Amino acid sequence: VHPTDHELMRLTAEGDSEAFGVLVRRWENRVARVLAPLVLRREDVEDLRQEVFVRVLTASARYRPSGEFSTWLYRIVLNLARDHARRRKQPTQLLEDDLRGSRENPPPQEVLQRELTAAVAESLAALPIELRELLVLKHFAELSFTEMSQVLRTPASTIKSRMAVAHRRLRSELAARGVRDAEVEK
């Protein structure tokens, strides 16, 4: 039987470090997946991911299972990512390794995919964080608009219209990096 996130949070608040470990294992990859396009640098992703769980732990006593755990968790993730973006005055220079992987002589198809992923990552990185986080919550956290509206505490209709703006901005950033429709064809 798998305990729910709410149960794990209750046990964590009671000082059960094993329960906390289960919660970390369950969410660490998803947290990293959302953090990666928001903070970009691998080392920052690792640091902030740890910080997310520190916040989860220190807030566990005050946690009330009123909504989805994921909504609460992603709110922590976004707050940390926004703070991080504010602290970093200079736009982040993405490390070549962070984008394209460091494996030597990968197969040609993998090279193409990596190039495309890198171009998407760079285009996303060029977007202001307020727009970027919408695309990230939708595609990397795979949230519905209702869930996004809970995380961002913003009406879904507002999110959708901002989402349209985000897509337009992304489109022009992608075009600037030479990504065209043809490259999506399989």
Add this chain to the structure above:
Amino acid sequence: MTCNTTSEKLIDFVYGELPAAEAAAMESHLAECDSCRREWEDLAHNVELLDRSAEAPAIRTAVEPASVLAAARRCEISRAKRWRLVTLFATAATILVAIATAAVRRVEVHATHVVIRWSASPSAEDLTDDATVKQLREELARTQTLLAEHRRRLDDIDRLGSLIVAELKEDDLRLARSAAKLHLRIDAVQRQNDERWQAVGRGFHDWYLAQVTGPIDQQTNLSIPATAGDLP
């Protein structure tokens, strides 16, 4: 005919969040409206690219729960320290104000503050009555117990006082400055009390100095005018 399809509608459509009937209507509309179709194609292209890049694994290393626990403990300690400082200074202020006055009658200890009620010192007439003297002694004993407990808290203030100077940042220095305003001079009031309480057979002044002023004197020289009356 003008197209009044909104961007939000298209967003709903491209993410499959449009109800079936509306989705069907949108499909027919896209077949006819070039501008909407172009926008939809652009959106679908972005969605495809984003979904594909989201598949890429982000980080392969694992979070170490033990290091999270350690980091959380550090956070908790620093937060608790800060909160304790505020509480302790508030407690110290209350005790000092109370003690600077005539005769303590009752001390109530609450989680974050202390309520001390007092009345006039015993009169010469009171002290001729054995029952009154007995009652006063009992009250004093109770007060001593309670204040001894606060003596421990005041010791904490000493330690935390040096901690403030050593560790805390700009914001906390403001707290330290407020604490410095609590400097109290109590000698005159205490000498007066001493004379009165000696009649009860106990050197309240000496006891008070031993219990309370020690740690305060080392750290501060608080100065608050002594007033009579009930503390809230």
